[in-house]
Amino acid sequence: MRARWWIVVACCVGAMSLLWSTPSQADLKPPPPEKRKSKKEDGAKSKKEEAKQPAARKKPAARKAVVGKKTGEAIYRQIMTAAMPGSQQKTLFQELRAASLKIDWSGAKEAEFMGNLRRFKKKGDKANGAEVYLVRELSGADVYILALPKDPALLKKKAKSPYAGLEAMIKNKMKFKIQVKTALVAGQNFAFARFVAKPKRNTLDRLFFLAIVLLLFTVMVGMGLTLTLRDFGLVFKEPRGMLVGPLCQFGLLPFVAFLLGKAFGLSGSQPYMFAGMILVTASPGGVTSNLVTYLGKGDVALSVSLTALSTFLSIIFTPLLLTLYVSGIPQLEVPVVDVIKTIMVLVIIPLIVGMVIRSRAPGFAKRSEKFFTWLGVFALFFLIVVGVAGNLDKFADTSRYGLKFYTSIFFLTFLGMTLGGGIAKLLRVKNSQVRAIAVETGMQNTSLAMAMAILLQDRMGDFHSAMFFTAGIFGLWMYVSSALVIYMFPKVLPLEEGAEGA
Numbered sequence: 448m449r450a451r452w453w454i455v456v457a458c459c460v461g462a463m464s465l466l467w468s469t470p471s472q473a474d475l476k477p478p479p480p481e482k483r484k485s486k487k488e489d490g491a492k493s494k495k496e497e498a499k500q501p502a503a504r505k506k507p508a509a510r511k512a513v514v515g516k517k518t519g520e521a522i523y524r525q526i527m528t529a530a531m532p533g534s535q536q537k538t539l540f541q542e543l544r545a546a547s548l549k550i551d552w553s554g555a556k557e558a559e560f561m562g563n564l565r566r567f568k569k570k571g572d573k574a575n576g577a578e579v580y581l582v583r584e585l586s587g588a589d590v591y592i593l594a595l596p597k598d599p600a601l602l603k604k605k606a607k608s609p610y611a612g613l614e615a616m617i618k619n620k621m622k623f624k625i626q627v628k629t630a631l632v633a634g635q636n637f638a639f640a641r642f643v644a645k646p647k648r649n650t651l652d653r654l655f656f657l658a659i660v661l662l663l664f665t666v667m668v669g670m671g672l673t674l675t676l677r678d679f680g681l682v683f684k685e686p687r688g689m690l691v692g693p694l695c696q697f698g699l700l701p702f703v704a705f706l707l708g709k710a711f712g713l714s715g716s717q718p719y720m721f722a723g724m725i726l727v728t729a730s731p732g733g734v735t736s737n738l739v740t741y742l743g744k745g746d747v748a749l750s751v752s753l754t755a756l757s758t759f760l761s762i763i764f765t766p767l768l769l770t771l772y773v774s775g776i777p778q779l780e781v782p783v784v785d786v787i788k789t790i791m792v793l794v795i796i797p798l799i800v801g802m803v804i805r806s807r808a809p810g811f812a813k814r815s816e817k818f819f820t821w822l823g824v825f826a827l828f829f830l831i832v833v834g835v836a837g838n839l840d841k842f843a844d845t846s847r848y849g850l851k852f853y854t855s856i857f858f859l860t861f862l863g864m865t866l867g868g869g870i871a872k873l874l875r876v877k878n879s880q881v882r883a884i885a886v887e888t889g890m891q892n893t894s895l896a897m898a899m900a901i902l903l904q905d906r907m908g909d910f911h912s913a914m915f916f917t918a919g920i921f922g923l924w925m926y927v928s929s930a931l932v933i934y935m936f937p938k939v940l941p942l943e944e945g946a947e948g949a
Contacts, residue, residue: 519583519590520910522637523565526579526592527908530567531780539633540569540579546632547594547639555626558640561585561649562623564593564616580613582623582640587910591627591640609642620652655833659898662826664797666894669819670734670754671801672812678752685749688871688880692753695867695888696732697764703862704728705772711855718776719909720852722769723917724859726896729768731757731794733892734823743933744942745882753887758798762790782903789899794892827894831919841916848916856920860928864889868932868940878940885932893922 529536562584569577580593601608604615625640708714708721732754740750766786773779805812841848867888871881900915907914 519587522590522592523581523583523587523908523910526567526581530569530579536633540577542632543579543592543637544595546630546637547592548597550594550628550630550639552626552628552641555628555641557624557626557643558589559622559624560589561620563620564613564646566614566617582625585620589638591625591638594639594641609645611645616646616648619656620649621646622649656901659830659901660793662822662829663793663894663898666734666819666823666826667758667794667797668801668804669815669822670758671798671803672805672815672819673751674755674798674802675805676802678748678755685880687874688746688749688876688884689752689756691871691874691876692749692884692887693757693760695863695870695884696753696757697729697760697768699867699870700728700859700863700888700891701725701768701772703866704859707855707859707862711851713852713855714776717847717852717913718773718779719904719907719911719913720917721776722773722779722907722909723896723900723914724856724921725769725772726765726900726914727891727893727918727921728859728863729761729765729772730891730893730896730899731761731765732887732890733827733894734820735827736886736890738820738824739890739929739933740883740886743882743886743929743936744879745886745936746879747883749880750883750887753883755798757887758794758892762787762795765790779907782907785903786899789902790895793898794895823894827922830894830897831922841912844911847911847913852917853920853924856917857924857928860889860921860925861931862889864928864932872940879942881940882936886929889928889932890925891921893918893925897922 525536526539528534529539562582565581565583567579567581580595582591582593584590595602595613596608596610600606602610602613604612623640623646624643626643627638627640629636629638631637704724704727705714708724713724714721732750734754737747737750737754741747766781766783769781769786770783773781801812864885868881868885871884872878876884896918897915900909900912900918903909904912904914909915
């Protein structure tokens with residue numbers, strides 16, 4: 448039986464190793480014939496254009512204007528890069544501020560759209576003009592530099608100005624009405640905007656955000672209702688299972704995500720997908736894993752205890768693992784304090800509230816168990832369905848989210864479960880507990896990962912919401928993987944006598 452288990456694992460690892468070289472080889476391929484032709488055409492075209500241009504415009508130093516639908520992301524990246532320590536564009540923020548104060552807004556075009564407000568601060572620089580606000584159209588096609596008023600008092604919350612409470616508008620979907628003008632800064636054209644009216648927050652966005660917070664908070668209270676301090680006593684009663692579980696969940700799974708990210712070339716070509724893989728694998732277990740363990744006839748008591756333990760450990764390991772694995776990517780910076788705050792508010796506090804209620808009203812807690820278990824399943828599907836519905840364009844973007852992406856996420860969930868179970872088996876954990884550990888390793892609190900992605904992705908510069916989308920696809924694939932693993936359990940992990948229904 449053990450041989451069959453390792454045959455499956457070996458096949459998965461073999462497939463992964465074959466795919467390891469694929470991205471790098473693809474990167475080294477010469478451009479296809481049509482691209483080589485286009486270079487000639489471009490060269491001929493550019494010569495004609497140069498002939499038409501006056502001599503003053505033929506200077507090599509002149510740069511192409513970064514304005515228009517195709518360059519929204521380019522502006523976003525440029526501002527984000529300029530905000531980093533050691534940036535080559537040390538004075539860009541001050542130059543943008545100075546240019547915005549000189550703009551003549553007469554005859555400016557008006558625009559109205561749904562979008563987001565983003566802010567970048569020049570690190571280590573407290574001088575005036577050390578921050579830049581961007582007004583971004585929802586799709587990201589258009590990005591504008593926000594021209595701030597000369598008087599900083601107009602930015603305060605109670606000021607009589609369209610800019611009042613500007614900082615609070617960050618991270619919310621808003622309806623903007625702006626005037627637009629272009630200005631030359633450091634040899635480059637930038638589109639500037641100023642508010643015509645005070646931006647208003649989108650009602651659906653507000654409701655979606657509240658729904659996420661309330662759902663997650665309630666689900667975690669429900670998890671707390673199933674726990675007592677005795678559940679943590681399994682650390683001493685079943686030390687092997689309680690030690691192997693966190694080792695696989697926080698040690699093995701993020702490392703598998705790291706290897707897959709490298710194997711599929713995502714850490715270089717799509718760093719925010721890679722960050723999403725690390726985020727979801729560095730998240731704790733969720734209540735769904737307890738239900739799947741029950742369906743797979745594993746040790747439910749161990750599963751519940753491991754979920755609780757990983758939830759408390761996440762306050763340390765989630766920010767630590769995120770920082771560890773993405774620190775080598777220059778454009779990524781983990782807001783550690785914000786990660787810790789999110790986990791405290793959405794996970795730790797409601798879990799403790801639930802445990803307190805359990806100790807005071809055990810009857811109510813017992814009656815509520817099934818309701819909160821299914822609420823957890825509903826919360827996950829709510830986030831996935833609503834999130835995917837709002838990101839249908841991602842499925843159409845096959846150049847970014849193609850076969851390589853979906854395959855890597857499937858391998859991540861399936862390898863997490865099979866390798867987690869294999870390691871537990873090697874360490875001589877009994878089969879009913881191996882089943883629980885396998886499920887706990889590959890099934891994460893995807894709802895929490897998606898919520899954190901929503902709260903963090905724009906601050907981290909995730910222009911295409913890849914972190915959220917990656918966590919959502921992981922949430923879908925983990926059910927497919929768990930079904931496959933449950934099917935394999937009777938064949939490779941037969942239960943000990945009397946262990947069924949543990």
